[in-house]
Amino acid sequence: MAKVALLIGVSEYEPGLNPLPSAVRDVEAVCEVLMHPEMGGFAASDILLLKNPERQVVEMAIEMLFSNRHKDDLLLLYFSGHGIKDDRGRLYLATRNTSKTQQGELIRSTSVSANFIHDRMSESRSRRQVVILDSCFSGAFAEGMSAKDDSTIDIREQLGGEGRAVLTSSTSTQYSFEEEGQDLSIYTRFLVEGIKSGEADRDQDESISIDELHEYASQKVQKLQPAMKPEIYAIREGFKIRLTKVAPGDPRQLYRKEVARFIHRGEISLVGRRTLDYQRTRLGLETTEAKAIEDEVLEPYRKEFGEKLQQYQQVFTELLERDETITDSDRHDLQNLQQILGLRNEDTMPCGAVPGTAFLKAAVPRLATTSSAASTSAILVFVLSAGLGGLFSP
Numbered sequence: 001m002a003k004v005a006l007l008i009g010v011s012e013y014e015p016g017l018n019p020l021p022s023a024v025r026d027v028e029a030v031c032e033v034l035m036h037p038e039m040g041g042f043a044a045s046d047i048l049l050l051k052n053p054e055r056q057v058v059e060m061a062i063e064m065l066f067s068n069r070h071k072d073d074l075l076l077l078y079f080s081g082h083g084i085k086d087d088r089g090r091l092y093l094a095t096r097n098t099s100k101t102q103q104g105e106l107i108r109s110t111s112v113s114a115n116f117i118h119d120r121m122s123e124s125r126s127r128r129q130v131v132i133l134d135s136c137f138s139g140a141f142a143e144g145m146s147a148k149d150d151s152t153i154d155i156r157e158q159l160g161g162e163g164r165a166v167l168t169s170s171t172s173t174q175y176s177f178e179e180e181g182q183d184l185s186i187y188t189r190f191l192v193e194g195i196k197s198g199e200a201d202r203d204q205d206e207s208i209s210i211d212e213l214h215e216y217a218s219q220k221v222q223k224l225q226p227a228m229k230p231e232i233y234a235i236r237e238g239f240k241i242r243l244t245k246v247a248p249g250d251p252r253q254l255y256r257k258e259v260a261r262f263i264h265r266g267e268i269s270l271v272g273r274r275t276l277d278y279q280r281t282r283l284g285l286e287t288t289e290a291k292a293i294e295d296e297v298l299e300p301y302r303k304e305f306g307e308k309l310q311q312y313q314q315v316f317t318e319l320l321e322r323d324e325t326i327t328d329s330d331r332h333d334l335q336n337l338q339q340i341l342g343l344r345n346e347d348t349m350p351c352g353a354v355p356g357t358a359f360l361k362a363a364v365p366r367l368a369t370t371s372s373a374a375s376t377s378a379i380l381v382f383v384l385s386a387g388l389g390g391l392f393s394p
Contacts, residue, residue, distance in 0.1 A: 001073060004065060004074070005076040006061050007027040008050045008061075008081070008093075009025075009026050009079075010023050010095055011023040011024045011051075011052060014098060016100040017094060022080070023134075027078065028049075030191070031047055032192075034047060034076075034244070039245055039247050040244045057095075066120040069125050076243070078132045079093055079135060080134040083138050084098070086108060090114065091113070091114040092112060092113050093113075093114070094111050097110050098111040129165070130167075131164075131165070131167070133167070134185050163238030165210040165238035167217075167230065168232075170230065187217060190217040190221055194216035194220075201246045202216070207245050208242065210241050214239075218232075224300065224304055255276075255290060256297060258276060259276060259293060259297045308343055311341060312341055
């Protein structure tokens with residue numbers, strides 16, 4: 001049994017396509033976890049890393065990846081870069097020399113079609129094929145994907161699954177995003193994080209299967225970018241293919257994994273707090289060290305919550321500063337905004353007394369002047385907790 005990977009990252013493009021600085025860093029990060037002996041266990045000689053390649057190089061490498069393989073070989077194709085759909089909705093992966101016409105239409109011969117990859121996969125004897133696409137419209141890759149039925153092999157018990165699995169950062173109609181200030185794209189960052197930390201091992205069997213990795217990355221992505229919806233497509237039991245293992249022995253990583261288990265909406269519950277105190281002692285970690293790990297795990301949640309609450313507060317404050325009263329239409333729009341931002345009623349509208357509109361209009365400016373150190377998010381929380389929730393009661 002061999003484990004072979006082709007990792008493609010395209011950051012540089014012809015005019016007409018924006019550069020994607022994180023794409024090359026994405027493949028380097030994925031390569032690192034795959035080569036780790038206690039995680040991916042891939043031999044360096046079995047990983048081909050392509051940075052900013054041209055179309056012909058990519059197609060040759062894909063053909064080599066899937067040809068002359070054994071049935072129990074694990075084959076992984078990873079791509080980070082632009083995904084483009086033609087006028088018939090078919091997906092193409094952009095390469096360094098991908099071009100468009102003056103009318104903005106894709107020149108298909110300069111990119112790699114999903115159909116080309118489908119054909120190479122179908123021709124391969126391997127029954128453990130994984131494709132991970134971090135690109136716009138990547139969900140369109142699964143359209144038309146098929147597999148040959150072969151009942152002469154049963155490796156599921158030993159290897160955790162057989163078939164094909166495709167993980168995509170978006171649906172067939174969605175864009176993917178880079179996150180400002182981050183080295184990696186959002187989707188790949190959480191794929192790598194789930195493997196490195198071991199947090200993606202949902203069933204605690206010390207292995208990370210494709211469905212577990214998808215579940216972990218998908219949940220993380222949607223907390224930061226609700227508009228992105230990573231998807232998983234599988235043929236037969238491809239979703240159970242074991243891709244990596246959990247690296248043992250590092251108490252910091254073990255504690256980090258425990259912290260992630262007890263986070264609910266960016267907070268650690270009371271029961272979680274008691275459990276983590278016990279785990280910290282068991283793992284021999286200092287209190288300050290454990291606190292630093294908790295802050296690191298919680299920081300993205302806190303940042304995200306603060307930014308969303310601040311956006312809501314800005315709109316709410318503008319409504320309060322108007323001379324007219326808050327209308328039913330305003331209430332409806334605010335409720336829609338709350339849902340779009342993924343905020344709960346208790347985040348923005350806790351139950352309480354129903355204050356008058358005059359009080360509301362006076363509250364925010366008064367708080368702003370008497371508490372200069374308070375952030376706008378904190379002001380909103382204070383005002384809302386004073387009973388603004390009643391404003392939205394029927």
